[in-house]
Amino acid sequence: DADVTQTPRNRITKTGKRIMLECSQTKGHDRMYWYRQDPGLGLQLIYYSFDVKDINKGEISDGYSVSRQAQAKFSLSLESAIPNQTALYFCATSDGPQETQYFGPGTRLLVL
Amino acid sequence: GDSVTQMEGPVTLSEEAFLTINCTYTATGYPSLFWYVQYPGEGLQLLLKATKADDKGSNKGFEATYRKETTSFHLEKGSVQVSDSAVYFCAQRGTGGYQKVTFGIGTKLQVIP
Numbered sequence: 001d002a003d004v005t006q007t008p009r010n011r012i013t014k015t016g017k018r019i020m021l022e023c024s025q026t027k028g029h030d031r032m033y034w035y036r037q038d039p040g041l042g043l044q045l046i047y048y049s050f051d052v053k054d055i056n057k058g059e060i061s062d063g064y065s066v067s068r069q070a071q072a073k074f075s076l077s078l079e080s081a082i083p084n085q086t087a088l089y090f091c092a093t094s095d096g097p098q099e100t101q102y103f104g105p106g107t108r109l110l111v112l
Numbered sequence: 113g114d115s116v117t118q119m120e121g122p123v124t125l126s127e128e129a130f131l132t133i134n135c136t137y138t139a140t141g142y143p144s145l146f147w148y149v150q151y152p153g154e155g156l157q158l159l160l161k162a163t164k165a166d167d168k169g170s171n172k173g174f175e176a177t178y179r180k181e182t183t184s185f186h187l188e189k190g191s192v193q194v195s196d197s198a199v200y201f202c203a204q205r206g207t208g209g210y211q212k213v214t215f216g217i218g219t220k221l222q223v224i225p
Contacts, residue, residue: 004155040120042201042217043156058212090155100146101213103155 003027004104006091012110013081021076021107023091029102030095032074034058034066037088037106046089049074081111114139118202118216125223131189133219135176135202138183143204145169145178145185150199150218159187159200192223 004025013019023032034046045058047066055068063085067075078085091104118135125131137143144163148156160169165180174189185202202216 040217042116043215045212048212092155100158100161101156103157105153105155 004091004093004102006089006104006107008107009105010108012112014112015082017081019078019081019109021089021091021109023074023076023104025072025091025093025102025104027093027095027102028071029093030071031093031099032068033092033094033101034064034074034076035090035092036060037090043090046076078109078111081109083111085109086111114143114204114206114214116202116204116214116216118200118219120217120219122220122222125192125221127194127223127225128191129223131187131192131196131221133187133200133202133221135185135187135216136183137185137202137204137214139204139206141206142180143206145176146203146205146213147174147176147185147187148201148203148215150201152198156201192221194223194225197221197223 007022030051033048035043037043044060046064049055049068052068065077089107092101094101115138146161147159149159150156160171162169162178165178168177176185176187199218199220201218203213205213
């Protein structure tokens, strides 16, 4: 079974709708991350969390919010989706500083 | 600020050809350096890493050497296979407290039989 899972894997939504992307991990890591991947831009950090009570904005947090429901769960919400949020979204985990990041399979989001 | 520069590609090679994907970085101090690989339809996974100057990371026939003098971490493989077709991301992480990982734009490699 995968250590980092994301649901849904694909999602089509309309402008103005609220949607939630979910991430779960079984690695026991404290740190979790949400990234966005766009062609030609690489990965950009949206939010990161060091534990359930520690959530931080990344470089492109506008238009997004997150919830860390438990050590193993980290959700990303788009409060009012817009077309330029169409992208591939990745969740990742890590354990401590200077450590490797472990990525989920990604959620492909299309906003019409 | 910290950055990572790599070519976007695509890089197209014949099977058994030699591969080089260049990566250079700008950073304060001496970051840890990584290569991640993303196979079609999957998330990124660590390929190799190096944490200090002159270290060589290696895995699955791929190698990269941390060159402080040229601020580079080029990825090489002596003989590529079709199964190596993927997108390769160079990345860096700074030292001291929390330092986010900065990724390059990714280089797409296509290996043809």
